[in-house]
Amino acid sequence: MVTARYDVTIRHQRHSPVSYGLATAGETWLVDLDDLPQLPRGFGRLAGFRSADHLGDPSRSLRENLDAWLAEAGVERPARVTMLAQPRVLGYVFDPLTIFALYDGDGVRTGVVAEVRNTYGGRHCYLLHPDARGQAEVDKAFYVSPFNPVDGHYTIRVPEPGDALTVVVTLHRPDEAPFTATMTGTRAANASLWRSLLRPWRTRGVTAAIHWHGIRLYLQGLRPHPRGEHA
Template identity: 85%
Template sequence: MTACYDVTIRHQRHGPFSYGLVSAGEAWLVDLDNLPRLPRGLGWLAGFRAADHLGAPSQSLRENLDAWLAEEGVERPARVTMLAQPRVLGYVFDPLTVFSLYDRHGRRTGVVAEVRNTYGGRHCYLLSPDENGTAEVDKAFYVSPFNPVEGRYTIRVPEPGHALTVVVTLHRPDHPPFTATMTGTRTDGASLWRSLRRPWRTRGVSAAIRWHGIRLYLMGLRPYPRGGHA
C-alpha cells in the first residue's frame, strides 16, 4: 500500500494580528513493513530513511517506532502506516509525520505524531484519536519561535482515503488559536519517480516557513527562547 497526495499546507495566526501562509507539497502514505524503493543503486535519489525520523539511524523505521512504543508501554502493532515526505536528492524537511497503528483486525488503535522544527529537533506525541480522528495533547516541544512551549493541541487525523485532511490547532490561555492544516487529494501513479519530477517541493516548504518567519519578525513579533526544548 503506497499512496501519494498533492497537498496544500496552510498556517493561520489570529493574534496579535491575522497572518497566514500557504504552500504546496506532497505527502506519502506508506507501509513501514513495505516501504517504496527505487531500483538498486538509485536509492540515493529518493526514499524514506530511518535517519530522518525517531530512533537510531542504524535501525529500520519500524524497529525504531516499535522501540519507542515499547518505552511508552504500547504493544507492538500488527501494522503501521506512515504519512510523511521522502528524502529527495539528499534533502527532506518533514514538519509533521503521522504514524497510524493497527491491530491484527485492521482497526486503528492509536497514532504517533512526530513533530520536527527548523532547528533540527524532533518530538513524538502518542495520541488516541476518537471516532472522528480527533485527539488532544499538551504542547511539550518548541516549534514556531513565535509561540512558547505552553498550551494544548487539538489534532485531527482521520484515516486518509481519496482525500487527506490533517488539522493541528494550538490553544493557549488568553490567546486566539493558531491553526495548521494539510489537505489534499490522492494521485495516480504512486512511484518515487514522481517526487523526482518536482524535487523543489520539500525545499519549498522549508523555505516558505523561514521566509514567513522573517516577515513576522519585521511585523513586530519576537521569538521566545528555545530553552531545553530544542
C-alpha cells in the same frame, strides 16, 4: 495496503498577536513501514524513506525504531503501521509533521504517533488516541515556531486517509486558539518515487516558506521566544 501519494496544500493561520496566513503546495506519501516503496537498485539514494530522518537509531529500520519507542511508552507492538511523510529527495527532506498510524490484527486503528520537527534540528513524538472523529488532544511539550512559547495544548485531527487527506493541528490557550495548521489534498494517480524526483523543489519549498514567512512576521513586530530547556 497500497502505497499512496497525495498532492497537498499546507496552510498556517495565526490569529494572535497578529493575523497572518500562508499557503504552500507540497506532497506527502502514505506508506506501510513493513513495505516501503523503493527505487530500483542503484537509484535508491535519489529518493526514499530513511530511518535517519525520523525517531530512533539511524542504523535500524523505521519499524524497529517505532516499535522501540512504543515499548518505552508501554504500548504493545502493533500488527501494522502506516506512515504519512515526505520522502528524502536528492539528499534533502524536511518533514514538519509525520503521522504514524497503529493498527491491530483486525485492521482497527488503535493509536497515532505524531512526530514533530522544528527548523533547529529538534524532534518530538506525541502518542495520541483519536476518537471516532479522528481527533485527539495533547499538551504542547516541544518548541516549534520561535514566535510561540511552549504552552497550551493541541487538538490534532487525523481522519484515516482515503481519496482525500485532511490533517488539522490547532494550538489552544485559555480563551483563544492563536494558531492553526492544516494539510489537505487528494490522492494522486501516480505513486512512483520517480514522480517525486520530477519536483524536488517541493520538499525544499516547505523550508524556504517557513523562513520567508518567519522574516515577514519579524517585520510585523513578532519576536522569538527563547528555547530554554527545549533547545
